[in-house]
Amino acid sequence: MPWVLSAFADEAGTKIDEQIKALTPGWDHSCGPAWDDTFNITTLPTELAKQVQQKLSDGGIKVGMFGSPIGKIDIKDDFEADLHRLQHLAELAPIFKCQSIRMFSYYNKQSAPKEQWQAESLNRLGKLRDEAAKLGMKLYHENESHIFGDHPAENLLILKTLRDGKSFFGIFDFSNYNMGGDDVLAAWKLLQPYTDCIHLKDSNKDKVHVPLGQGAGHVKTILSELLKSGWHGPLTLEPHLAHSKAVLATGPSGQVNVEYSKLNHAESFQIAAEAAVNLLKEIGAPVV
Numbered sequence: 001m002p003w004v005l006s007a008f009a010d011e012a013g014t015k016i017d018e019q020i021k022a023l024t025p026g027w028d029h030s031c032g033p034a035w036d037d038t039f040n041i042t043t044l045p046t047e048l049a050k051q052v053q054q055k056l057s058d059g060g061i062k063v064g065m066f067g068s069p070i071g072k073i074d075i076k077d078d079f080e081a082d083l084h085r086l087q088h089l090a091e092l093a094p095i096f097k098c099q100s101i102r103m104f105s106y107y108n109k110q111s112a113p114k115e116q117w118q119a120e121s122l123n124r125l126g127k128l129r130d131e132a133a134k135l136g137m138k139l140y141h142e143n144e145s146h147i148f149g150d151h152p153a154e155n156l157l158i159l160k161t162l163r164d165g166k167s168f169f170g171i172f173d174f175s176n177y178n179m180g181g182d183d184v185l186a187a188w189k190l191l192q193p194y195t196d197c198i199h200l201k202d203s204n205k206d207k208v209h210v211p212l213g214q215g216a217g218h219v220k221t222i223l224s225e226l227l228k229s230g231w232h233g234p235l236t237l238e239p240h241l242a243h244s245k246a247v248l249a250t251g252p253s254g255q256v257n258v259e260y261s262k263l264n265h266a267e268s269f270q271i272a273a274e275a276a277v278n279l280l281k282e283i284g285a286p287v288v
Contacts, residue, residue, distance in 0.1 A: 006064030174217030211275030239272030
């Protein structure tokens with residue numbers, strides 16, 4: 001079965017027209033919209049969503065995954081806000097013909113005991129999974145810096161507890177493990193059986209984001225193993241080569257890559273997209 005490519009094209013520009021232009025040359029199948037101008041996808045009004053979808057459709061682009069900020073709040077923050085975000089995405093799902101949602105597993109800014117952080121995170125994630133099941137949505141948990149599921153062991157706990165192949169799935173992000181000081185290959189050996197989606201993002205030993213395959217993420221090795229195993233699923237490009245508005249909105253982003261700092265966001269996005277496509281072609285991945 002094919003590997004389906006998508007990209008967080010909000011890194012190429014804040015306006016939907018800029019994002020479509022960036023995707024059209026080599027990423028003409030799907031995209032993961034995190035922002036449209038001033039709107040987060042979880043706050044995008046229904047009528048505007050219809051206009052955005054029409055533009056995407058006219059450009060021959062499908063939505064692969066909603067790049068939501070669900071779970072990117074503190075364990076002390078109001079959980080109802082995340083439930084409302086999920087419910088709104090379910091309202092947008094038939095418009096964009098998308099049921100998949102990228103999400104996270106909560107900050108602990110007040111340094112509560114780890115046991116409390118773990119219990120509250122798992123409790124919230126379980127409630128989100130149950131709500132997603134009712135709504136017909138699919139949650140994909142990303143290993144992100146400073147959330148509970150930041151490091152491999154904690155992410156494994158989340159996935160062993162909640163991953164069900166129906167409403168809750170796992171994302172493997174090479175760069176995020178490297179940025180957190182983890183051994184990416186060791187993380188992969190631990191989490192390969194629980195990986196349903198790949199984030200195409202790489203960074204070097206100095207914690208600077210680089211084009212895919214040029215960093216310390218062992219990307220080529222891991223993707224080659226996936227290919228041999230017969231794995232299939234979504235792959236989402238998340239370049240982070242430039243500190244765009246979209247990147248800065250996600251939180252800590254590592255050091256600025258000086259090599260690309262003078263390029264506009266569309267140019268740095270294109271470099272990232274070309275590197276990803278070339279690497280996937282090199283290993284013979286069945287990309288559509």
